[in-house]
Amino acid sequence: MKLLKLKEQIAAIEETCELFLHVDEEEHEKIEENMVLKIKVFEDIIRECKEEIESSDMDHKVHVLKLLYDIEFEEGSERLDDSLESYMNKQTDVQHIETGEKEINVLKSLILHIDDIVEKLAVEYKTLLYATRKWYRFKDSRLKEYANFLIRLMSLKEKLEIKLENDSKKISILIIDNFYSLYIFFSFLISLSIVKKREMLLIEIANRLDRYMEIVKSSFKDRSLYQSDMVHYYIIYELKELKEQIFTELAPR
Numbered sequence: 384m385k386l387l388k389l390k391e392q393i394a395a396i397e398e399t400c401e402l403f404l405h406v407d408e409e410e411h412e413k414i415e416e417n418m419v420l421k422i423k424v425f426e427d428i429i430r431e432c433k434e435e436i437e438s439s440d441m442d443h444k445v446h447v448l449k450l451l452y453d454i455e456f457e458e459g460s461e462r463l464d465d466s467l468e469s470y471m472n473k474q475t476d477v478q479h480i481e482t483g484e485k486e487i488n489v490l491k492s493l494i495l496h497i498d499d500i501v502e503k504l505a506v507e508y509k510t511l512l513y514a515t516r517k518w519y520r521f522k523d524s525r526l527k528e529y530a531n532f533l534i535r536l537m538s539l540k541e542k543l544e545i546k547l548e549n550d551s552k553k554i555s556i557l558i559i560d561n562f563y564s565l566y567i568f569f570s571f572l573i574s575l576s577i578v579k580k581r582e583m584l585l586i587e588i589a590n591r592l593d594r595y596m597e598i599v600k601s602s603f604k605d606r607s608l609y610q611s612d613m614v615h616y617y618i619i620y621e622l623k624e625l626k627e628q629i630f631t632e633l634a635p636r
C-alpha cells in the first residue's frame with residue numbers, strides 16, 4: 384500500500400465518519416433510561432400478544448389482517464405475495480426502523496472498511512519494521528507515521544462502534560414501542576401463509592425477522608451484559624420463536 388494512497392483512504396474515511404459521529408450525550412442518557420423502563424412492560428406486551436394469538440381462530444386472523452393491516456387472504460389474490468412490503472411501506476414507525484437499519488448498515492460497512500485498512504497497514508508496518516534490520520531504528524519517521532495512522536484508525540473505529548450501539552438502541556426502542564403490532568402481524572401472517580402454502584412469503588418474513596434481530600444484536604455486541612440489555616434478549620428470543628415456526632414448516636418431511 385503506497386503511503387500517498389493510504390493517506391487519501393484515511394482522509395476519505397475520516398471525512399465520511401464525521402457525518403455519523405455526532406453524539407448527543409443527553410439523548411444517550413435518555414435512551415438508557417427508557418430501556419430500563421421498557422423492561423418492566425415488555426413481559427406484559429408478550430403475554431398480551433400470546434393471549435391474543437391463542438384465542439384467535441383462522442377467521443379472526445383473516446379479519447384482523449384485513450381490518451388493521453389492509454391485507455386480504457383471498458384465493459388467487461395477487462396482493463398476498465406483496466403483503467409484507469405493502470404493510471411495511473404504509474407504517475410510519477416501521478419506515479423509521481427501515482431508515483435506521485440503513486444507517487446502521489452504513490456504520491457496519493465503515494467499521495469493516497477500517498478493519499480492512501488496519502489489516503493492510505499492520506502488514507506494511509511489520510514489513511517496514513523488519514526492513515530497518517535493527518530494532519534501535521524503530522524511530523524511523525515512516526514507522527512513526529504508520530503508527531500514527533493505526534492510532535487514528537483504531538480511535539475512529541471505537542467511536543463508530545459506540546455510535547453503532549447507540550443508534551441500534553434507538554431503533555430497538557422503536558421495535559419495542561411497536562412490538563405488539565409487529566408481533567401480531569408477523570404471527571398471523573405466518574399462520575395464514577402456512578395454511579395457504581405461500582412458501583416465498585414465509586421466506587420473506589424470515590428474512591425480515593433476521594434483519595430486526597441483527598439491529599437488536601448491534602445494541603449490545605462484544606461487551607458485558609447490562610441490565611438494560613435484557614429487553615434486547617427478550618426481543619431476540621421472541622423473534623426467534625416466530626422464525627422457528629417458519630423453519631418447522633419449510634423443513635423437509
